[in-house]
Amino acid sequence: MRCRDPPCRSRGGRTEAVVAILSPSLPLPTTLAAGAGLPSHLLLNRERPSSLAACAAEVARAAASSFQAGIGGCEGSGDVGGRTGGRRSGGSGRGKSRGAGDAAGERKRSAGAAARPPPPHSPIEIIKLCFDFLNADTDTTSTMLRWIMAKLVKNPSIQSKIHDKIMAKTGDEKVEVSKEDVHGMPYLRAVVLEGLRKHPPGHFMLPQKAMEDMEVGGYLIPKGATVNFMVAEISRDEQEWAKPMEFIPKRFLPDGDSKGVDVTGNKGIRMMPFGVKRRICVGLNFAMHHLGYFVANMVREFK
Structure with a gap:
């Protein structure tokens, strides 16, 4: 299904949010940790995480939070049968309790969902792909x-x-x-x-x-x-x-x-x-x- 809310869409300031997340991450791949040239730098890193590693972890958390909303917009099936409060054959469906037809429909939808193959990528993998595309492709070309x-x-x-x-x-x-x-x-x-x-x-x-x-x-x-x-x-x-x-x-x-x-x-x-x-x-x-x-x-x- 066509994505209805991609993370890079400018609506609601999303573009500015993505830029704010990516900006501190751009120098990370080629930045050396403090003390990297010293023989004791491994010991120092064991005692206290480097600011570089901490920054990278913070960027990853922010990226996951920002992109998650966009991924959620792609995951909806848009199936009318899955919505509650819809019309049923022979009546308006308003104010009526769930009957045997509703239960049968629910079981049918559950069976159909179980039969679907799992998605090729997990949400975290999609987040990483989005991050790589925006960071490694867009910034270097611009x-x-x-x-x-x-x-x-x-x-x-x-x-x-x-x-x-x-x-x-x-x-x-x-x-x-x-x-x-x-x-x-x-x-x-x-x-x-x-x-x-x-x-x-x-x-x-x-x-x-x-x-x-x-x-x-x-x-x-x-x-x-x-x-x-x-x-x-x-x-x-x-x-x-x-x-x-x-x-x-x-x-x-x-x-x-x-x-x-x-x-x-x-x-x-x-x-x-x-x-x-x-x-x-x-x-x-x-x-x-x-x-x-x-x-x-x-x-x-x-x-």
Whole structure:
């Protein structure tokens, strides 16, 4: 049944409530706990939960409370037979006591409910999916869009060039740039890729924990240590990129110096805004489409 009250609907201030819940959670995945670099940090964490863990738990509780109302709106069956006080055949049904017909109907409805297969996801799983969608998808894409538009504002020559490309592809009569138009503009894709190179959505990766003692590059990483690195610095390496701190979209054109660069990491890792290999972001294609679509339409309308 169609959801009648999704948690992201703006009615009744729901949007503001969701934003208020998500805002403190955005830096959590890449924030190191206080004392994470100290040998005794595990002991400290055992004695008193870190503020990071406490904040994450509070965000989870608030998200569950907010999304629960929306999930409840999706669970109603809307079955008229399940409502009380309805009309019965041969009378108005008002002021009458429950009879044999009502009891039989109740048993029939109970048997039908028992025969239904269980829902594929529990309420808590749906809450987590909603939270992941809003947090991991919406915020990262909007952050990337802001960076790209800021770079175009600071580089009017690039903005004019991409505007000319868009107008040549779409003309003046079109209301908006379509998906097909976006796929046919290599310079637009180059602008998006250069934005991802210069300012990936996350400066750090999601933290990982060492499952055993290991040595990497001559450094000992003890079991249980939190491991992270700066993703953005990979794509700002002067040994890999010419003028890495400048915004130069043409480097991602066929004749540019980034020939062979693959954001999936299958052909070597020179940038990894979406991660790489098996654990790459599942929304890569979705994000690339959205970024190209919004950049094209915003440049076309607001140059």
